[in-house]
Amino acid sequence: MTSPQASPLTAETIDLDDDPEALYALSLEQGWGDGVPILPPTDARIEALLAATPHPPDHIVGVLPPRNGVATVELAATNAAMAGVEPAAFPLVLAALEAISTPEFNAFALTTTTSSVFPMLIVNGPSRDALGINYRAGCLGGAAGRGSMTIGRAVSLCLRNVGGQKAGETSRTVFGQPARFGLCFGEWEERSPWPSLAVRRGFAATQDVVTVHGAKGTFPLADVNNDSAEDLAYTIAKSIAFPMNNWYLEPTGGSGQLVLCVNPIWAARFGEAFPKIESFQEYLFENAWQPIELWRPANAKILRDKGRVDAQGRVMLVERPEQLVPVVCGGLGSLHAVALTSFCESEMQSVAGLGK
């Protein structure tokens, strides 16, 4: 390793054979990689990314647990270069890292827990198509948009290389989940009957915004039996209130959010029945509960002791309608929704990308 004098970059350098196999082997040997080949983080690639942000290389984006590594713009760019992020997408990587570093996101717990949870990224804004953010068919896996696949992976590599999160080492995750490779998708804003997620969270529709959500996984829902939008929403509400949901482990139902990915066909049906998204969320909230009799006596006692059982014998999933967050995305084949289930002790965060 050497420390060069002429570059604005400060990280140590390594010289190796200009051979993809050599780089791949080195990334595995050094523990930088996620098991998939990387692109070489050369000065040219890193500097091209740095040129896309107004921040200097030593600007601190955030501190990433569990190792409390300082995420500078340069380190973020180095990892983004490895993931293949194009310069125009780099501000969204920085926005995601800033969001993850927010204390209320609770990355301290997310990065060390036995849970499978990982930050999932939801993109809104005008650059969605140009950057290759997946929001149509296969948006949660299978679509091949460069933006989605590289932004998500870059953030994951930063958590690994800057934050030090490694399964079986600093992270005690028992199973992990496929999204730990990086999961980034967009909202199909044009097919949503409601304002976009970012607009609902106070941003302008002209801004590119990343929202990070601490999600335990992608929980699939399907239906062909309900013609009424209300009946369909009712069945979704009952399905997301499954008895081993994290919310039934927590002291209260008051923290965190669940993202409900709604396909555009169902979204249109829901939009007719619930013209305002708040009324849809209220309806989901009112029906997202289970009767206490569902649990065996010892488990029921714990829920009662926590004050989770109301006078009607209902165990509500959450405390407020806004904790259930619909996002319109996915293909036009209808029939399906996906719940991005909550870690609970993590509050969704949104940050706008700041490009040049």
Added chain:
Amino acid sequence: MTASARRLRIRVPTARPPSDSGAPTFLLNRPIAGLKVGLRHEGSWRSWILIVEEWQGFLRRDGATPVVVKTGERTAAEGERTRALVAEWAQSVDCGISGLGTCGSCTSWSVHDAVSLEKQKRPAIVAVTEEFAQHAHNMANHLGHKDLKVLVLPYPLEARPEEELRKIAFEYYPQFLELLGATAAQGAKK
């Protein structure tokens, strides 16, 4: 075909390792009698709640005053309440133990709250199960308190019969006092 002689220069993508220096730790160097002893649990692990209940009795028998704090969630409105509660607890006791670390995030937060106590210059211990001991040491190191004292309990602790848990509480009480630096032989008696 000849092998390429071209070389490539790349940047290292990892953050620099944290400083090796650790914050100071503290010992009582006196008997436990007359002191306020903090016992922290988060209401999740019934095994630890039972041990805490047992130790309250042992501490009272030994002339100390147990001060139990039950923490809650760490985010949103409940998170604010928890932060205030831990801060108040850390200032109100002479020493204490924070547990239980027997999952990833609960170990992290148990260490975090023990560190809150150590920052008040009080003897502090984090209680973890064996499976999570290394994780507790790692987290303490990351928080700059690499020498934080760790009481390691058997794993798994959950789902053991109550009688067995009471026996564990009895067996580990002397070690708890020893880690605090209590000087007199204050072992629990049946």
